[in-house]
Structures are given as C-alpha cells and as structure tokens.
Amino acid sequence: MNMSKSEIAILKEKAVQAAKNAHAPYSHFSVGAALESEDGTIYIGCNVESSSYGLTVCAERNAIASAIVDGQKKFKAMAVYSLNAATPCGACRQVIWDICKDIPIYLFDNQGNDKQINASDLLPYPFDDKMLEGI
Numbered sequence: 001m002n003m004s005k006s007e008i009a010i011l012k013e014k015a016v017q018a019a020k021n022a023h024a025p026y027s028h029f030s031v032g033a034a035l036e037s038e039d040g041t042i043y044i045g046c047n048v049e050s051s052s053y054g055l056t057v058c059a060e061r062n063a064i065a066s067a068i069v070d071g072q073k074k075f076k077a078m079a080v081y082s083l084n085a086a087t088p089c090g091a092c093r094q095v096i097w098d099i100c101k102d103i104p105i106y107l108f109d110n111q112g113n114d115k116q117i118n119a120s121d122l123l124p125y126p127f128d129d130k131m132l133e134g135i
C-alpha cells in the first residue's frame with residue numbers, strides 16, 4: 001500500500017511521541033511504534049521493560065495489542081522510532097506477520113536515518129498456517 005509523505009510523517013511523529021513514554025530503566029533504549037489501521041486510526045505503543053527481561057514487551061507488540069483491543073483486523077503500515085532506527089526483534093517480526101501481514105514498516109531515528117522495509121523482508125520465511133498445510 002502506497003502512503004503519502006504526509007501520512008508517513010504523521011506515523012513518524014506518533015512513534016516519536018510514543019517513545020517518550022517508554023519504560024526502559026534497564027536498557028535505556030526507548031522505542032515507539034505507530035500502527036495505522038485501514039480505516040486510518042493510528043495506534044501507538046512503547047517498550048515496557050521488566051527486570052525479568054523475558055517479560056519485557058516491545059513497542060511494536062504494544063501498538064498491535066492496542067489495535068486488537070479496539071477491534072481492528074486490517075492494517076496499512078507501521079512506523080518504529082528508536083535512537084538507531086533498529087529493526088523489530090524476532091518476536092515482533094512474527095507478530096507483525098501474524099496480525100498485520102505484509103505491511104510496509106518505516107524505521108526512523110533522531111539522526112534523520114529513515115528506512116522503509118516490508119514485513120516480508122524482515123521475515124522472509126514466516127511460520128504461518130501455510131506451513132501446516134498437508135500435515
């Protein structure tokens with residue numbers, strides 16, 4: 001799905017604002033995500049760390065969970081902001097694929113490094129229901 005520069009700018013700003021609310025007392029690495037549904041609603045998320053690191057929840061999954069709680073099922077794009085335009089972790093890549101399918105993901109940082117990648121590029125061989133066919 002093609003997004004205009006102004007639509008991408010809005011997603012970026014929402015992701016930057018979400019990162020400001022991150023709870024990252026251990027890594028000191030704040031991340032914000034903004035997920036746009038097909039109807040244009042934008043859902044945000046930030047990383048929320050736990051001292052038991054495995055319980056930490058990433059910004060991307062928090063944004064997706066917020067959208068799901070609101071009843072959304074179809075998505076246009078996601079923006080992720082961090083200090084180094086980091087790509088989503090493996091768990092987030094799988095959840096993005098499971099819930100959002102092959103959406104564009106815009107990665108940003110505070111140095112003006114902007115990248116656009118598709119979910120299928122992040123997770124070229126996803127685990128999904130197609131893998132179970134024929135079993």
